Amino acid sequence: MRPRLSAQLLLLLVAVAALAACQTKTPPPKANGSALATMERVALGANGCWFKSGDPAFKAYRLAPELNSFSGRPRILVVHRNSPESRPLLVVQAEGSPAKLDAFGPLMAEPVGARIAADVQRWAAGGKGC
Template identity: 50%
Template sequence: MRRLAPLAALAFLAACQATPDVVQGPSRPGDDSALSTMERVAVAAQKCWFAAGDPAFKGLAMSPELTSHSGNPRILAVPRGNVGGLPKLVVEARGNPAQVAAYGPLMAGPDAGRISADVSRWSRGSTACTA
């Protein structure tokens, strides 16, 4: 019986744990979480940049990483045929409400302003390809 006493005490202490870790459930359409925001941005980016043949994204493909273990969902614009290659653009969201950042070589080029405007518009819920 004496051998079971420490085990019983440990079980009692574990049961008294203050609160369990909060796990974020699935996103709801229209919420402001990082995941929901990046889902909207990814759908619009695929439609407006990649499928539409936007010249700024010629030779690139979208590689979504929406279920990132870091908790920061993102999409990458990578060389077509080399999804493991260095991204030319990273669009990443974090927090709730989400804060979205875009960075990479494309953000140092002539299309940076338009890319920023597109991402901003899509993260607010618009699905339009142009302002």
């Protein structure tokens, strides 16, 4: 009786293995399109390319990230380097999933505004580099 049980167990294991092989593979995870994940990418790009690199266009400013937002709108602010409490010169924020980006403030009307818009869009889409 023992050999019959082993044969049944072996048959059951083969059937389970065959079913497992037929299962569809789960797709790889996609880049997170949430507002927070998007603004984290933008903040990293802005910090590295605009501020840490010593870019002269941003030398008079500093980055003030506000990613932990209870309003559901994580954002980054660009403020005067010597008066960070003053009104922001640039606000970049995202909302929803997929994230809807918005950038506004006096810097957007300056010649650097077009570059800011292009950089933010590239970083939000997952691009890296300056």
